[in-house]
Amino acid sequence: MRRILTAAVLALPFLTGAAMAQETVKVAYIDPLSGGGASVGEVGLKIYQFLAEELNAKGGIGGKKVEIVPFDNKANPQESLVQAQKAIDAGIRYLTQGNGSANAAALSDFVTKHNERNPGKEVLYFNYAAVDPVLTNAKCSYWHFAWDANSDIKMEALTNYIKDTPATKKIYLINQDYSFGESVRSQAKAMLAKKRPDIQIVGDELHPLLKVTDFAPYIAKIKASGADSVITGNWGQDFALLLKAAADAGLKVNWYTYYAGGAGGPTAIKQAGLNHQVFVIGEGQANISTPSSDTFEKALRAKYDVSMWYPRAANEMRMLAAAADKAKSVDPVKVATALEGMEFEVYNGGKGTMRKDDHQFFQPMYISSFGDRSEKEAFDEEKTGWGWRLVAKIDTDKTVLPTTCQMARP
Amino acid sequence: MLELVIISTLNGILFGMLLFLMSSGLTVIFSMLGVLNFAHASFYMLGAFFGYQLTRWIGFWPALLIAPVLAGVIGAAVERYGLRNVHKNGHVAELLFTFGLAFAIEEVVQMIWGKSPVDYRVPALLDFPAFTIFSTNYPAYKIFMLLVAVAIFAALLIGIKKTRVGMIVQAALTHPQMVGHLGHNVGRIFMLVFGFGTALAAVAGVIAGPALVTQSNMAGLLGPILFVVVVVGGLGSLPGAFIASLLIGLLQTFAVSINGSLASLFGPLGAGYPLLSDIWNVTIAQIAPILPYVLLVLILIFRPMGLLGTRET
Numbered sequence: 001m002r003r004i005l006t007a008a009v010l011a012l013p014f015l016t017g018a019a020m021a022q023e024t025v026k027v028a029y030i031d032p033l034s035g036g037g038a039s040v041g042e043v044g045l046k047i048y049q050f051l052a053e054e055l056n057a058k059g060g061i062g063g064k065k066v067e068i069v070p071f072d073n074k075a076n077p078q079e080s081l082v083q084a085q086k087a088i089d090a091g092i093r094y095l096t097q098g099n100g101s102a103n104a105a106a107l108s109d110f111v112t113k114h115n116e117r118n119p120g121k122e123v124l125y126f127n128y129a130a131v132d133p134v135l136t137n138a139k140c141s142y143w144h145f146a147w148d149a150n151s152d153i154k155m156e157a158l159t160n161y162i163k164d165t166p167a168t169k170k171i172y173l174i175n176q177d178y179s180f181g182e183s184v185r186s187q188a189k190a191m192l193a194k195k196r197p198d199i200q201i202v203g204d205e206l207h208p209l210l211k212v213t214d215f216a217p218y219i220a221k222i223k224a225s226g227a228d229s230v231i232t233g234n235w236g237q238d239f240a241l242l243l244k245a246a247a248d249a250g251l252k253v254n255w256y257t258y259y260a261g262g263a264g265g266p267t268a269i270k271q272a273g274l275n276h277q278v279f280v281i282g283e284g285q286a287n288i289s290t291p292s293s294d295t296f297e298k299a300l301r302a303k304y305d306v307s308m309w310y311p312r313a314a315n316e317m318r319m320l321a322a323a324a325d326k327a328k329s330v331d332p333v334k335v336a337t338a339l340e341g342m343e344f345e346v347y348n349g350g351k352g353t354m355r356k357d358d359h360q361f362f363q364p365m366y367i368s369s370f371g372d373r374s375e376k377e378a379f380d381e382e383k384t385g386w387g388w389r390l391v392a393k394i395d396t397d398k399t400v401l402p403t404t405c406q407m408a409r410p
Numbered sequence: 411m412l413e414l415v416i417i418s419t420l421n422g423i424l425f426g427m428l429l430f431l432m433s434s435g436l437t438v439i440f441s442m443l444g445v446l447n448f449a450h451a452s453f454y455m456l457g458a459f460f461g462y463q464l465t466r467w468i469g470f471w472p473a474l475l476i477a478p479v480l481a482g483v484i485g486a487a488v489e490r491y492g493l494r495n496v497h498k499n500g501h502v503a504e505l506l507f508t509f510g511l512a513f514a515i516e517e518v519v520q521m522i523w524g525k526s527p528v529d530y531r532v533p534a535l536l537d538f539p540a541f542t543i544f545s546t547n548y549p550a551y552k553i554f555m556l557l558v559a560v561a562i563f564a565a566l567l568i569g570i571k572k573t574r575v576g577m578i579v580q581a582a583l584t585h586p587q588m589v590g591h592l593g594h595n596v597g598r599i600f601m602l603v604f605g606f607g608t609a610l611a612a613v614a615g616v617i618a619g620p621a622l623v624t625q626s627n628m629a630g631l632l633g634p635i636l637f638v639v640v641v642v643g644g645l646g647s648l649p650g651a652f653i654a655s656l657l658i659g660l661l662q663t664f665a666v667s668i669n670g671s672l673a674s675l676f677g678p679l680g681a682g683y684p685l686l687s688d689i690w691n692v693t694i695a696q697i698a699p700i701l702p703y704v705l706l707v708l709i710l711i712f713r714p715m716g717l718l719g720t721r722e723t
Contacts, residue, residue, distance in 0.1 A: 038520075038525040038626075039524075039525045039526040039527070039625070042525060042526075177696060205695065206696055207695075207696070207698075207699075208696075208699050208700075211631075211699050212699060213622055213631055213632060214421075214425050214428075214622065216421045216424070216425070216663075217418060217421050217422075217662070217663045217666035217667055217698075218666060220414060220417045220418060220421060220546065220667065221414070221666070221667055223417075223544075223545070223546055224413055224414045224417075237527070237623055237625070237627075240527060240623050241622065241623055244622075244623070248547065248549045248552070248621075249546050249547055249548075250539060250542075250545075250546065250547035251546075263526050263527075264526060264527045264623070264625075267527065267529055271529075271531065382529075
């Protein structure tokens with residue numbers, strides 16, 4: 001008797017979990033919430049929770065309440081799958097994840113197989129930050145939707161900008177030694193060779209991911225190479241330490257980056273004193289002012305003390321709601337159909353499209369530099385007093401690249 | 411080329427000195443108490459965070475004195491109320507105890523200061539370039555780190571070899587009962603040595619905090635390499651640790667600046683085999699961060715007592 005009772009008590013949370021899933025739309029947030037990637041994962045979670053609150057205030061998704069359920073994947077592909085399975089077992093039909101292309105590739109594959117084997121219980125995977133181009137090309141999946149511009153799109157925009165800065169003559173590439181860093185360096189070389197053959201690549205460095213404690217030797221190499229600009233896809237502490245070493249050595253070059261806006265990045269730039277010499281490519285930032293994004297930014301900072309550096313997360317959650325309205329259902333299969341080819345007014349203003357061919361979202365992209373602020377730039381970052389300044393906008397149609405995706409449709 | 415050699419040498423020495431600063435406490439504890447303290451890097455982290463917090467309240471220089479004392483007191487308490495009880499169950503239990511302690515400290519640091527890096531800055535007094543070589547600046551703060559490391563090395567060496575306290579401490583390790591019979595409190599000696607060792611780690615933390623990034627995973631990042639220094643240097647040898655620190659600092663720095671690979675040395679031999687050509691084309695710069703561990707493995711195989719060690723580890 002006691003054993004049955006214990007079993008019943010243990011099973012209770014699962015039963016209620018499944019029952020609750022009928023009344024709320026749950027989104028599993030699978031990202032690092034401990035270890036080296038935790039600082040990035042935590043910020044993302046706060047932004048998603050805030051977005052859910054915003055949707056709920058407006059009536060939720062398809063009339064149902066939305067809830068973000070955090071799962072810690074420890075930035076590890078194997079753990080991502082374990083957590084995804086846990087989420088699915090708890091009745092969750094929407095997964096979102098972003099940090100690390102290796103995790104994204106594993107999840108995309110997992111979700112595709114799950115949906116093949118469990119018709120009627122399909123799950124959608126919304127990728128908000130993993131940018132390895134392979135995810136929407138050779139390894140594309142019908143069940144995977146990418147809200148961030150992939151690495152090639154970003155490099156296309158960056159090199160278009162560099163093309164028009166004649167002062168740039170010698171570029172140094174330094175990247176982390178894994179698939180993403182590899183794709184940054186090879187695309188940078190290929191695109192620069194086409195657009196500005198006169199630019200010399202004076203260095204092409206790969207260093208181990210999140211293992212270097214002192215970048216002074218790398219800075220000495222950059223200095224010795226005579227580079228005037230550096231292109232790097234580095235993120236997290238690899239970015240902060242790299243800039244710190246540059247500041248110590250007094251290296252003053254232009255930095256073209258993907259993730260200078262990440263947690264700790266702005267602080268490092270301010271400490272390095274690189275006033276408007278660090279550029280970042282992204283789909284928006286706080287000082288691209290529209291009335292709705294300004295209101296959002298203020299409210300988010302007031303409530304969670306973080307800044308909105310995932311505008312694409314807003315696009316993702318709002319499009320999920322819009323797709324559910326269009327499909328008149330929160331069933332993932334119907335939502336997926338509604339999302340295909342959907343046009344949407346994005347967070348920082350302008351039109352975005354979810355391309356049907358590869359489920360890659362295209363949106364206006366911006367190049368911004370970080371430094372002291374003018375009167376128009378209302379928001380600082382990480383309490384440095386400095387903020388982002390817009391230097392170039394790339395319209396949606398200029399960001400579109402061809403895809404090699406051959407999607408298997410259900 | 412000459413420019414890169416000179417600058418790499420300087421960078422290597424600077425990094426090596428930082429390593430010594432961190433590993434000196436570990437060497438002291440390891441050689442005197444025979445405890446391989448896995449939590450040593452955690453005390454280094456505690457030093458950095460205490461230093462950061464105290465710097466905000468009362469300024470850097472008082473923090474440089476108070477933070478190590480605080481960490482030392484915590485270290486002494488850990489020895490008195492934790493390690494001493496665990497010690498009865500042998501070395502494996504000790505090892506596991508310090509291993510668990512490292513995780514506990516990390517968790518506490520995350521609870522108090524969060525998981526993001528904190529804004530810990532070089533004191534204004536030392537925030538200027540000391541000198542410039544080939545247009546590369548050397549911050550005064552790094553020179554300060556270098557001087558502190560050398561001063562600590564000298565003080566430790568004299569303290570252990572020449573003073574009465576050093577003699578008693580050394581004797582307490584090999585002949586605890588004899589030292590006890592002579593009227594010294596062996597338990598207290600162990601506690602003080604452990605506290606002193608953790609305080610040394612905290613000094614390194616306070617000083618390295620602004621130079622590197624102060625965040626909750628900094629212990630895990632630097633922990634493993636400290637063991638390399640201690641083992642390569644040799645058990646119980648402070649000069650050994652000093653030399654090993656310099657060696658590893660220079661090894662890593664020079665390796666980074668070498669773009670050569672097996673292919674550039676021997677020609678594209680492995681061209682026909684894709685798997686082989688991957689290995690063939692990896693540059694020395696790419697494997698620089700793992701070279702110290704290669705050194706560790708080689709030392710353990712060919713000279714287990716370390717460079718200047720007198721006992722087998």
